[in-house]
Amino acid sequence: MKSGKTSVHSFAERIRGLVQSDIRRMTRECERLGGINLGQGICDQPVPDLLKESAIAAVRGDLSIYSKFEGIDALRQRIAEKMAEYNGIRCHPDREVVVTVGSTGGFVAACLALVDAGEEVIVFSPFYGYHVNILRLCQAALKFVTIHPPDWRFDPKELERAFSDRTRAVIINTPSNPCGKVFSREELDFIASLCQRHDALAITDEIYEYILYDGHRHVSIGSLPGMEDRTVTLSGFSKTYNMTGWRLGYAVGAAALMEKIGLLNDLLYICAPTPLQHAVVTAFDLAPSYYERLRADYARKLAVTCEACEEIGMRPFRPQGAYYLLVDVSGLGLSSDLDAANFLLTRAGVASVPGSSFHASPLDGKQQVRLCFAKQDAHLEEACRRLRRLAASPR
Template sequence: MPRAAARVAGIAESTIREMTRIAEAHGALNLAQGFPDGNAPPELVEWAVTALRSGENQYSFTWGDPRFRRAIAAKTARFWGWAPDPDSEITVTCGASEAMAASLLAILDPGDELIVFEPFYENYVPLARLAGAEVRYIRLEPPAFRLDVEAVRQVAGPRTRAVVLNTPNNPTGRVFSREELAGLAELCRERDLLLVSDEIYEHFVYGAAVHVPVATLPDMWQRTIAVSGVSKTFQVTGWRLGYVLAPAPLTAAIRKVHDYLTVAAPTPLQVAAARAMDELPASYYQELAHRFARKRDLFVSALQVAGFACSLPEGAYYVMADASRLGARSDWEAARALIRRAGIAAVPGSSFFQGGRRPQSAPLLRFAFCKEDATLAEAARRLASLARPSSPGANERPS
């Protein structure tokens, strides 16, 4: 029989996408996958239509339409105070996921080690393994999920090549402080480590929290790879437009990988996104954060009223909740029970830990609250209707 490559044998399918299919099969509200169910800014859609009708329908430059790269550089300077060179330090990719893939494949050799903080977004570990690297894990402890630099110091060894960081964080909602990031940056300089910073939720920050791009810290730009994109900020997850900001030598390597992965991101969508970055006012981003903070407050309150223990996320648009209320013995049982009893789909928390395992003293579920107010109100109504815990079901996943 034909066989697949050994490097893919241990890679499981995405639990997040699996839960989306399960939600659809059961007619459940999909609070598992992090896509908004609202519309993109109407002017952005019109700019995309204009680009399509004006003939912007062929390949762009492999590493991104020059207009889009210039807009990314200008927006980065406007918001974060540093201006990457659009010609040599910006690569446009097919989504932030491809940005991360191209980056890790460009910097990791077989036998290298990559440090990942858990709970983690699910694509970091499979990508490291596809590169032939080994993953070393550092657990961030709830409820604070603080970044412990000394733990990183103990884990980092002679084969450690890089650290992956995600801030604002999916799935915990943490926005790491300047103090935490400065400590990690100091260690990266001391040990000559690269820092791959996933900042796709950079504009989803609430309350007193402040997003600090790692590349803006002293002497960090030359060892930082920053990943972001437009899918979350402009509510166009289906457009698949991401980008990588990195110093020129690393960008050259990343572009080689990107070229053979996808060639180029969609041209008309890049043109439209460039106009959005150039023309949408600062008030758009302010209102975005305000609107999602309100969604956060509404949904977290509904979870707590229904008996789920959780705290307010500082950023991104996810919340991890203790689902002991459901009387389940594991997070997968809790996810099944929630679909069966309330018609709500969430992601079992174990999928964000190494090997899909974590201590089950408190089954965790991750919810995405990036939904329209009507969807969240219906979710709150269904959560409130939950009766006393019922007997847990079988151990199999729902199908």
């Protein structure tokens, strides 16, 4: 007799269609084969000593109980100061800042708090897969707008057509994962005008905000006129300070938005790890030279990676920021991005991510793979050496 409830082996409708990302799949296969992982965005460079010592002191000081769900006061104060100085966004540390479990945790809380099932959300493609999966978990109606290589620009008319009175939010990732696009002030002004015309929110992930190349400048859409009350700005510590496993990020926005995002942050996570919150307060004491070295170091790694790709017939699309490289692999003579990724892993021992993972239309990424060059020099140089060996290797 049917009871009307689902089988124990059935799953919630909200996760229908969600699958483990190709990033995770390629990482597992890389580990199995003992390869070098240029697929997953794992930075294996050291955490600054100042932050390590601060973490040790916090643990030894027994700063180990729950914090307030919005984060410790000292950290929110320093975040507010940084937002004013670097991002041009003035925010109240007590009411307009929430410390989250990574910027992705902040994105989850923001989407659950602000997006209802069936509401339209605009996403630029190529995209960060976690953004799309989280929006699908919220059962949002996604509308994709393409940004085109090699300079990663979007068609303003296409974006304008995507907006409607049903648009709840637009997702911005600047600098972007996977293509490294840095949205210009002109582009953000245009997006802001559409948000205001259609009474839509902007949810912007700016986790790579300090990693910029070739004179590009970071602009936060939340700093633009008329966007103060309709923008959620997300960032964090993972990428700038090489601590992806510490899981510390933050959300900034109008008090009314942060109240609900804070509520979701509490329900989902209770709080970010307390001793690590205390530790990263000292990140704001690092000198400007730290960020200058960071950019210079990644620019050098980018150049090394591009050179190795070009030597084996792959064409890199130079990023404007972040530490990823989308590469055209059509020169390898293989039929698809998946074949290319498997070829690079099995023949060179270097993991990448198939490009179709990042595109609304898989055909757009059929001849692309993504590489992450945020690796210690010895690991990156060995990966490039392995890639170069393919120049003399039969397909």
